[in-house]
Amino acid sequence: MEVSILTLCYLFGSVTFIIGLKMLSNPATARNGNLLAAAGMAIAIVGTIFLYEEEGKKLGNYPWIFGGILVGGIIGTLSAKKVKMTAMPEMVSMFNGMGGACAALISTVEFDHIYQTYRAVETAWLSDFVQAGHYLTIIAGAIIGSVSFAGSMIAWGKLSGKIKDMSFRGQHIVNLLVLLLVLAAAVFTYQYNVGYAQLLFYVTVGLALIYGVLFVMPIGGADMPVVISLLNSFTGVAAACGGFLYNNKVMLTGGILVGAAGTLLTILMCKAMNRSLKNVLIGSFGGSTVAAGVKKDQGSFKEITLSDTAVVMSYASKVLIVPGYGLAVAQAQHACHELEKLLESKGVEVKYAIHPVAGRMPGHMNVLLAEADVNYDKLLEMEQANDEFPTTDIVLILGANDVVNPAAKTDPSSPIYGMPILDVELAKNVVVNKRSMKPGYAGIENDLFFQPKTSMLFGDAKKVLQDLIGEIKNL
Amino acid sequence: MESVLRWIADNQQMIYIVILMIFVGIEVIGHVPSVLHTPLMSGANAIHGVVIIGAIIVMGKADHNNYLALILGFLAVVVGTLNVVGGFVVTNRMLEMFKGKGKKQNTSSK
Numbered sequence: 001m002e003v004s005i006l007t008l009c010y011l012f013g014s015v016t017f018i019i020g021l022k023m024l025s026n027p028a029t030a031r032n033g034n035l036l037a038a039a040g041m042a043i044a045i046v047g048t049i050f051l052y053e054e055e056g057k058k059l060g061n062y063p064w065i066f067g068g069i070l071v072g073g074i075i076g077t078l079s080a081k082k083v084k085m086t087a088m089p090e091m092v093s094m095f096n097g098m099g100g101a102c103a104a105l106i107s108t109v110e111f112d113h114i115y116q117t118y119r120a121v122e123t124a125w126l127s128d129f130v131q132a133g134h135y136l137t138i139i140a141g142a143i144i145g146s147v148s149f150a151g152s153m154i155a156w157g158k159l160s161g162k163i164k165d166m167s168f169r170g171q172h173i174v175n176l177l178v179l180l181l182v183l184a185a186a187v188f189t190y191q192y193n194v195g196y197a198q199l200l201f202y203v204t205v206g207l208a209l210i211y212g213v214l215f216v217m218p219i220g221g222a223d224m225p226v227v228i229s230l231l232n233s234f235t236g237v238a239a240a241c242g243g244f245l246y247n248n249k250v251m252l253t254g255g256i257l258v259g260a261a262g263t264l265l266t267i268l269m270c271k272a273m274n275r276s277l278k279n280v281l282i283g284s285f286g287g288s289t290v291a292a293g294v295k296k297d298q299g300s301f302k303e304i305t306l307s308d309t310a311v312v313m314s315y316a317s318k319v320l321i322v323p324g325y326g327l328a329v330a331q332a333q334h335a336c337h338e339l340e341k342l343l344e345s346k347g348v349e350v351k352y353a354i355h356p357v358a359g360r361m362p363g364h365m366n367v368l369l370a371e372a373d374v375n376y377d378k379l380l381e382m383e384q385a386n387d388e389f390p391t392t393d394i395v396l397i398l399g400a401n402d403v404v405n406p407a408a409k410t411d412p413s414s415p416i417y418g419m420p421i422l423d424v425e426l427a428k429n430v431v432v433n434k435r436s437m438k439p440g441y442a443g444i445e446n447d448l449f450f451q452p453k454t455s456m457l458f459g460d461a462k463k464v465l466q467d468l469i470g471e472i473k474n475l
Numbered sequence: 476m477e478s479v480l481r482w483i484a485d486n487q488q489m490i491y492i493v494i495l496m497i498f499v500g501i502e503v504i505g506h507v508p509s510v511l512h513t514p515l516m517s518g519a520n521a522i523h524g525v526v527i528i529g530a531i532i533v534m535g536k537a538d539h540n541n542y543l544a545l546i547l548g549f550l551a552v553v554v555g556t557l558n559v560v561g562g563f564v565v566t567n568r569m570l571e572m573f574k575g576k577g578k579k580q581n582t583s584s585k
Binding site for chain 1: 478483486489520556562
């Protein structure tokens with residue numbers, strides 16, 4: 001009876017995951033989708049704790065289980081609530097790493113269990129006792145979980161600025177070698193004297209951790225979202241290995257679902273940046289930057305004062321705002337919304353042009369602007385925005401750079417060549433707010449800043465916007 | 476070889492689930508607008524936290540004198556919970572900001 005209730009819990013969990021994910025991919029239902037999946041998860045977890053039975057025996061160690069859930073729950077809730085909106089990507093990466101670590105730990109305990117059972121038989125191989133499939137799920141969970149954990153930690157470090165990009169000559173060959181070593185160690189654990197099995201298992205896990213570090217290390221910071229999404233699907237597969245191990249269908253469905261959806265999402269993200277996954281992983285972004293860094297004489301740029309900007313903006317009939325990472329860093333989304341309302345009250349049409357990869361993550365800008373209560377209808381996606389630029393009087397660029405760089409269309413030697421961009425040059429005037437003339441994330445110069453149409457407005461986005469609001473009010 | 480085949484035969488139900496889930500996963504998010512890439516990734520991240528169930532099982536059947544299993548199992552429960560709870564809370568925080576405004580978007584999301 002109790003076991004069948006548990007089956008029902010798992011069935012319910014699996015269905016909520018699928019429906020939740022489906023709802024998450026539509027703006028109107030996304031929030032409920034998340035809550036639904038969370039509810040399904042809660043039921044599956046509570047069901048496991050109280051109803052799970054193995055060979056007629058219930059689970060024990062309740063103090064440990066509840067202690068662990070309490071500790072994890074408190075830390076998780078607090079860190080998720082306290083994290084700033086700009087730091088969201090690294091938070092996701094951190095949580096993803098935790099999932100990977102969990103899968104690897106489970107495999108380690110299960111392996112130890114097997115090893116303790118058969119260690120006494122000195123001369124035999126592990127393969128004499130354990131089915132290949134069973135061993136495969138354990139070792140795959142350990143390897144994939146470790147890679148995902150180490151990789152996510154590096155991605156987290158990079159996004160929060162703690163770790164710098166690092167690559168060396170021949171790194172791809174080294175990476176490949178390490179990966180082969182991981183697989184070799186995994187095979188020897190199984191097909192060798194049981195006495196060495198434990199040592200070899202730990203070697204496998206250690207090498208997998210090293211591989212995770214090496215795998216993410218050379219990839220540029222701008223590509224981190226893609227990498228996190230990929231590691232996300234890795235962790236999904238690692239969780240599914242656990243599902244095989246315990247013949248547990250909710251783990252299997254949840255894990256594979258995320259593995260498949262995560263892989264597709266990774267590809268969609270790459271598409272939004274018009275790059276192939278292979279390109280991202282080999283890290284040509286970072287590699288060719290040096291060559292492109294040899295800059296030609298750009299000519300001069302012109303600056304514009306705050307009061308001039310205030311005048312041109314309040315007498316324009318249509319203004320498009322292009323937000324970028326600069327806006328996120330300065331936490332200027334509220335000031336931006338205030339400017340928008342002020343201009344609207346003066347009869348100026350204000351809209352936002354959102355590049356799919358503006359900021360550090362796809363959708364980053366939408367989340368930020370939504371936080372500041374900007375109306376959803378005012379956010380234009382790239383294609384819509386590009387249709388509107390020719391009729392726009394002023395484009396105000398707030399800390400965006402690479403997504404408006406015309407080199408992506410005109411200069412085949414540029415590392416971002418081929419990436420779809422916002423055609424801000426079609427507008428009558430362009431005002432660029434940046435902190436300095438420093439190049440953007442891809443590390444390349446932007447011709448846009450030197451065009452006659454363009455004026456530069458230097459300073460921190462939030463301060464500039466507040467001053468601009470003051471100036472417009474004084475007009 | 477025989478052992479692999481036997482394993483496949485023993486687990487055929489599971490293998491069917493894997494194959495079907497791959498298609499479901501791809502189908503379900505096939506039409507997501509780029510606006511939702513980040514929350515979707517975060518939500519998927521929380522869902523793979525289901526690995527915590529494995530951690531609970533490991534923890535629950537550990538012997539009282541098997542300290543390796545107890546300690547690693549405990550750690551697994553902690554990090555697994557972090558993944559689940561943190562993942563859902565972060566996703567909810569992101570999506571909270573869309574509330575009320577999403578309805579109008581319904582038709583224009585591809």
